[in-house]
Amino acid sequence: MVYVRRIILSVTAGVAITLLSSWGLAVCGRFTDGELVATYSERNTMVPGALVPEGWDPRSWHYWTGVGIRRDLVSEREWMGSSLGMMMDGRPQRTITHIRCGWPMPAMAWYDYWSEAPKPGTPWLERSWWMGWDVGFKPPAFAAGATRWDVTPRLPIRPWWPGFGVNAMVYAVLAFLSGTAAHSWRRRRRRLRGLCEACGYALVGLPKCPECGRTRPGSPAA
Numbered sequence: 597m598v599y600v601r602r603i604i605l606s607v608t609a610g611v612a613i614t615l616l617s618s619w620g621l622a623v624c625g626r627f628t629d630g631e632l633v634a635t636y637s638e639r640n641t642m643v644p645g646a647l648v649p650e651g652w653d654p655r656s657w658h659y660w661t662g663v664g665i666r667r668d669l670v671s672e673r674e675w676m677g678s679s680l681g682m683m684m685d686g687r688p689q690r691t692i693t694h695i696r697c698g699w700p701m702p703a704m705a706w707y708d709y710w711s712e713a714p715k716p717g718t719p720w721l722e723r724s725w726w727m728g729w730d731v732g733f734k735p736p737a738f739a740a741g742a743t744r745w746d747v748t749p750r751l752p753i754r755p756w757w758p759g760f761g762v763n764a765m766v767y768a769v770l771a772f773l774s775g776t777a778a779h780s781w782r783r784r785r786r787r788l789r790g791l792c793e794a795c796g797y798a799l800v801g802l803p804k805c806p807e808c809g810r811t812r813p814g815s816p817a818a
């Protein structure tokens with residue numbers, strides 16, 4: 597069935613576009629806005645649960661946003677002045693920085709900083725899954741001297757599933773619609789030129805295509 601094949605192709609294209617557009621944003625995305633939301637423990641409940649590792653008791657949440665890219669810093673330390681401060685009490689004081697990229701939704705994620713990150717020397721896939729794929733390149737923003745909030749340039753290989761699903765669906769629908777439009781445009785063009793709609797063979801008045809066997813529309817079935 598031609599529709600099944602086209603749907604499979606569209607979904608594959610949707611997944612590929614989601615991944616590649618996210619990587620483009622991981623390299624070129626810029627932060628343009630941001631806010632320090634939670635500073636004191638009474639406001640902890642404002643930190644989205646998906647950003648807080650199990651068992652953590654965050655005191656700070658700072659986010660930076662831009663088109664197609666977002667950075668969330670969640671820490672058990674308090675925000676002091678313009679940065680995180682060490683505290684005198686005995687809490688673990690762990691910190692994690694989530695970076696998510698993708699458009700229209702964040703679709704891929706990596707941790708730019710993580711107190712409990714897999715150490716260098718852990719298997720490549722395990723470390724890259726959390727920390728991103730360290731391809732060792734400098735994105736344009738870095739080459740030009742702009743620090744982009746000191747984010748280490750890496751390519752994420754871990755999907756942020758809700759956004760990945762939405763983006764893949766959006767791009768799959770777009771791929772399907774443009775595929776359908778291109779298909780009907782090609783058939784129409786062939787019909788107007790007297791060619792077989794299915795394979796493009798010149799029909800020259802034949803009721804049925806000798807190449808693929810398709811009956812010409814408007815002709816009595818042979």
Ligand SMILES: [Zn+2]
Pocket residue numbers: 792793794795796797805806807808809810
């Ligand atoms: Zn034909």
